[in-house]
Amino acid sequence: MTGDLHHLLPSEPVMLIDAHGRPADAAGYSLPADADLLRAFDALVTARRFNDQAYALVRQGRLAVYPSSHGQEACQVAAAQVLADGDWLFPTYRDTVAAMGRGVDPVEALTLLKGDWHCGYDPNEHRVAPHATPLATQLPHAVGVAHAARLRGEPTVAMAMCGDGGTSEGDFHEALNFAAVFRAPVVFFVQNNEYAISVPLARQSAAPSLAHKGIGYGMPGRRVDGNDMAALLAVLGDAVARARAGEGPQLVEAHTYRMQAHTNADDATRYRQDSDVAAWVERDPITRLEAHLRERGLLSDARREEFAARAERVAEHVRDGLNRDVEPDHRQLFAHVYATPTPQLAEQAALVADELDREGAQR
Numbered sequence: 227m228t229g230d231l232h233h234l235l236p237s238e239p240v241m242l243i244d245a246h247g248r249p250a251d252a253a254g255y256s257l258p259a260d261a262d263l264l265r266a267f268d269a270l271v272t273a274r275r276f277n278d279q280a281y282a283l284v285r286q287g288r289l290a291v292y293p294s295s296h297g298q299e300a301c302q303v304a305a306a307q308v309l310a311d312g313d314w315l316f317p318t319y320r321d322t323v324a325a326m327g328r329g330v331d332p333v334e335a336l337t338l339l340k341g342d343w344h345c346g347y348d349p350n351e352h353r354v355a356p357h358a359t360p361l362a363t364q365l366p367h368a369v370g371v372a373h374a375a376r377l378r379g380e381p382t383v384a385m386a387m388c389g390d391g392g393t394s395e396g397d398f399h400e401a402l403n404f405a406a407v408f409r410a411p412v413v414f415f416v417q418n419n420e421y422a423i424s425v426p427l428a429r430q431s432a433a434p435s436l437a438h439k440g441i442g443y444g445m446p447g448r449r450v451d452g453n454d455m456a457a458l459l460a461v462l463g464d465a466v467a468r469a470r471a472g473e474g475p476q477l478v479e480a481h482t483y484r485m486q487a488h489t490n491a492d493d494a495t496r497y498r499q500d501s502d503v504a505a506w507v508e509r510d511p512i513t514r515l516e517a518h519l520r521e522r523g524l525l526s527d528a529r530r531e532e533f534a535a536r537a538e539r540v541a542e543h544v545r546d547g548l549n550r551d552v553e554p555d556h557r558q559l560f561a562h563v564y565a566t567p568t569p570q571l572a573e574q575a576a577l578v579a580d581e582l583d584r585e586g587a588q589r
């Protein structure tokens with residue numbers, strides 16, 4: 227074992243486009259291709275429209291809850307855009323937009339949050355695991371999938387997402403340790419949005435940064451400006467490429483901010499100031515990338531309108547989908563738990579079926 231920790235130490239957060247949209251230098255990373263930035267901008271515009279639409283649907287009672295990624299959209303879009311078709315994404319409850327980036331229908335992605343069903347989409351179709359509501363439980367799953375793929379000789383990488391609060395969970399530490407020891411092709415992507423509901427980062431961790439948590443496991447940590455789309459594509463893209471090349475896992479911490487309350491069930495004014503939030507409006511990921519693209523002549527008004535029109539069509543699709551009531555078949559409750567149901571589950575399924583039959587007969 228070598229005493230040289232230099233390659234594991236996170237540097238200052240990588241920034242490639244500054245708050246005014248101007249290019250910035252970052253050692254070891256360069257600006258992504260124009261086409262990649264434009265594609266990301268298109269997705270960003272849709273992401274913001276989707277977030278705001280989902281929030282409105284909560285107020286209209288069509289969604290039970292929505293943990294919005296408003297303000298964190300660059301992290302969401304980049305996490306999906308850097309993956310290949312055969313890779314896997316492991317999202318949390320806040321990562322619906324990242325799931326959409328993999329091709330999951332947004333209406334299906336919201337099924338869980340509407341309260342209709344456990345998942346709502348087929349995880350195998352787009353290689354997106356179900357949204358994980360229990361914190362960090364998806365991380366060991368991501369490591370298992372990535373490790374298994376490597377043993378089979380497949381070039382699969384897993385993008386394992388969690389929040390700053392998630393890094394305090396035991397599962398986070400177990401996942402990092404296993405991944406580092408077995409060099410599993412995983413990128414642990416932490417969106418540090420400064421709060422875990424009402425708990426601020428300073429009460430969450432005493433580490434110099436969350437990326438520093440990788441060092442103890444022998445895993446490189448990287449820090450990136452989480453509102454800079456270009457930097458996210460560069461840093462996450464590099465981490466994915468290294469994982470795929472057999473160089474092992476990385477921990478990437480993106481510094482961003484949760485602009486809205488944790489969910490509609492939370493009152494953020496009880497633990498933070500409006501002025502804190504206002505300071506982050508200045509760093510909005512969309513206006514920043516837009517300023518950059520316009521400055522370089524890559525984005526015309528016509529193109530901008532095209533993107534806005536596409537975002538509007540997605541919002542309309544989401545409204546239509548969530549305004550339709552579906553009658554879930556409660557017998558299906560046990561269907562996707564195990565490939566082969568345990569005797570206990572089979573027994574419970576029979577009990578439920580019996581009860582439903584009796585209820586039906588009484589109607």
Ligand SMILES: Cc1ncc(C[n+]2csc(CCOP(=O)(O)OP(=O)(O)O)c2C)c(N)n1
Binds near residue numbers: 361389393
């Ligand atoms: C194992 C577990 N413990 C507690 C909770 C309750 N809980 C839900 S969200 C949350 C905060 C998570 O914060 P963070 O990981 O920073 O993610 P964010 O919500 O900010 O995206 C907590 C404690 C949970 N879902 N799972």
